[in-house]
Amino acid sequence: MDDLKRVKPELLLLGHPNVGKSVLFSRLTGVHAVSSNYVGTTVSYTKGRLTNKEEKSLEVIDAPGIYSLEPLDDAAKVALELIDDARRIVVVVDATHLERQLPFVIEVLAQKRPTILVLNMFDEARHKGVEIDLELLAKELGVRVFATAARTGEGIAALSEAIFELEPAPEDIREREHKKYDLPHPLHHEHLCSHGCATCTNVICQQDTEGHHHLNRKKVWTRVGDIVSRTQTLSKKRHSFLEVLEDMAIHPLWGILVSLVVIVASFIVIRFLGEFLITGDIVFINHTLANVPFGLDLLFEKTWTPLMMGLSHLLGGSGFWHDVLIGQLIDGEIDYFQSFGVLTSGPYIEIVAVMPYVISFYLVMSFLEDSGHLPRMAVFLDNIMHKMGLHGYAFIPTLLGLGCNVPGIMATRILSSKQERFITATLISIAIPCASLQAMIVGILGKFGAMPVIFVYGTLLFVWVGTGVVLKFFVKGDIPELMIEIPPYRIPDGKAMAKKLWVRLWAFLKEAMPVVLASVLVVNLLFQFQAFDAFAYIFSPVVKYLWQMPSESIVPLLVGFIRKDVAVGMFMPLGLSLPQLITGAVVLAMFFPCVATFAVLIKELGFKDSLKSLAIMLIVVMLVGALVAQLAPLIVA
């Protein structure tokens, strides 16, 4: 991922969202772009290199998926900037819905760059009974046309060869054109047919009062209808199972059922898989049916614990370095939840308690993304989210935030208005616990039964909705209405899912592990030098009287700024009561986002709006913390 600066794409990939463009990109270049079956995954662009047999290579840029070259949102603006400098363009369409995609192709062709058209998902189109006459299509549009199936790799070799055969535009194409047409800003000529009307077959063009030539969109659609009627034949096949499901999923009543089944099933699978990876237990409705002796907890106990006990002996069982590295021994043993040493609780929290849930969450999330169900859920939640000043699509970044707040907040870029992005990002940072935090909450509170866990989640849901409803009255601007194309259901490709899971898991390990170890180290050092006593003293009125927790709990709350999962682990040695643990979990989820989230919040919202966001957070966490502290003892008693 790169910030938008002046790049001159040697090859630019363009296309609607959700046409398999990112999969095609990774097929061509080997770099893995995260692709999903919903609108707006590539909010920034991705770079890679395409190399052929003669060792020649091209830089390939995967532009954000957009519906048209109308600069209606940031993604389209990014794409327009890229087109302006592009020396070659490959425009990708979904062959199953040619008539929906050709208007965009015509817009791109009107930009007069050396272009190749790719009909992707050609295998699926064939399967659905869609026949396309490639030669005739190429003749009608005046471009070379290739059919591919990016998921299987079909047609990729021929495409890559054709790309190298394409005569590129001169390197200074943008400057040449701007000089020629005397255009003030690159974005202003998005709909000009920059080489005069004669070359764009007139039928789709019109002149405005200033003499600029624009594409006439209605004429474009008519022309597309004409082309499609001659190049595409549909053999009427019986409604496939997925098509029946598609109609059911947007039915006012059946659709709610479908979405509920999906949500419940997702939770069950995440929990089942997460616990299976930790314990090796195969659980069915509270009964352990079998145990595979490869649970991460057991593996850790068998391999790491003896090593650490050895080190503990070596260090003499106590003392400064022992307490920092190994932590406190509980009854002469290492207790990973309480010892809190850099080499004991640090890796245990990350690898055994948190990683399994990160894996199971992202596996389920990838499935939901690639299946195409998320936009349907967004449609159903649209009316509820309107009460919060949002429209249904804001639900997708929020769901991503349940994995990690950072990509969630970054994904708010798919929302077109500023106030909507502010509300969505603020709500994510306050009320959406990340997978790491959830793993620890479920792990620790789950020991006391389902009630405390449900109470924590219920409270956060209430905060999410409640804060949204209140914010709606303070944030100016009207709510844009939902207006989206819903992608078809697809059976997710196992290989693509595995690849995506690996990318996300690796990012988690790479980013979380060093931070976790470092934060445990810093906290231990600060403890050794008793630096927290001052904090505890200053914050004790809030922590003690408002939230009914011992004043030392300010330490985990502050550590939450670095890692939320480590912070939950730090509640354990404090010997909190169950209501205090519940209050702690809720407050921790809300009280200051972790430092990575904070950074991305500033990047996405700007400094001023981030401060507003934090102010809102402080008010909400004070109130809710106090409320929970009063309610929790009643609920669990």
Next chain:
Amino acid sequence: MKTLLEMEAGQRGEVSEIIGGQGFRKKLEALGIFEGRVLEKISQLKLKGPVVLRIDRAQVAIGCESAKRIKLSILE
């Protein structure tokens, strides 16, 4: 003539009028909705939820306020 909101699910109609400014029209045009286009309403979600319609074999969802501003003549 009925608005998209008033139409029954299952009915087909030809768009006869779109009430709104340039921006609104352009967004709809990008989805292939403009005067003269034929589409089928397939679902109306409860509680002022969006309208889902079928156009060119694709499903498109449109918020109910916008749906009020699209008028169609019903085809039987």
